[in-house]
Amino acid sequence: MAHQARKRFGQHFLTDEGVIDAIVRGIDPRRDDKMIEIGPGLSALTGPLLNALDHLTVVEIDRDLAARLRSSHSPKRLTVIEQDALTVDFSALGNGLRIVGNLPYNISSPLLFHLMSSAEQVRDQHFMLQREVIDRMVAQPSSADYGRLSVMLQSRYRMVKLFDVDPESFDPPPRVVSAVVRMVPLPETRHKPASAKAFEQVVARAFAQRRKMLRRGLADWTPSIDWDALGIPATARAEELSVEQFILLTDHLLDKGVLAG
Ligand code: SAM
Secondary structure, eight states: OOOOOOOGGTOOOOOOHHHHHHHHHHHOOOOOEEEEEEETTTTTTTHHHHHHHHEEEEOHHHHHHHHHHHHHOOOEEEEEEESSSSGOOGGGSSEEEEEEOOOOOHHHHHHHHHTTTTTGGGEEEEEEEHHHHHHHHHHOOSSSTOOOHHHHHHHTTEEEEEEEEEEEOOOOOOOOOOEEEEEEEEOTTSSOOSSSHHHHHHHHHHHHHSSSSSHHTTTGGGGGGGHHHHHHHOOOGGGOOOOHHHHHHHHHHHTTTTSSS
16 A cells, blocks of 8 residues: 655655665665664665665654565564664664664754764764755854754764755655765764763853854853963854864863863
8 A cells, every 4th residue: 555655754755766876875785784774664775775785774663664664574684673763772783883864854953963872883874864954064164054063963973965865856855955964973082072961061052142252152151261271262153163172162161160071
């Protein structure tokens, strides 16, 4: 029976063979990869991925689609986790994970943040998302798209936008242009803030008023900040600070005892 696309699950199924092929080539699956696909839907990517892999795990929230997947693939080749991806503990699924998916756009930011907590066990991630979200993910300082999402994700991943995908490549077509991004976790040796929680707090607070000078936006912390020692102009705005400078600022605030770890 034909599946009726469900809006609440952000269902837009890929139908363009050229795009499917380009995504699978971008992922470059190898037989013994430990791959997890989020939101397999009607198997547009699942089928070609399974052709290249010994085994694939999928996470699908829609009960009918999960049942279809179980009936059309052997459990030896395909493990179906019927669950909301936001509640899946990906770190429990192994090491060296490769995570892929044409994600439901309505939960893309929360899902990207949720996956950050498992980044140590991830080799890479390839996602199709709204192009506007990917532009924000990869944006550089002093550009209009640079913000909390850019800083938080760039502190943990190296990211490359691969290509755009037109709405006509889906059924039903979404209202926006999509794009594909590759995310590779940065190594353990990366420069990290002394406290991930404090870093999150500083970045969120700084971008709450992105156009204000930081010294005004961070008003109650400002008397403790030695801008010269940080090498950050006292007149800087959040959108002008690099990821590295956000890390330095966080550690400075921790050192001064303004923030707790
Ligand atoms: N991969 C398929 C394709 O490319 O044609 C489907 C992509 S569709 C944009 C998103 C898929 O994610 C749907 O199958 C939908 O049911 C599923 N989905 C939506 N919300 C989800 C969630 N919270 N957890 C897991 N899967 C979800």
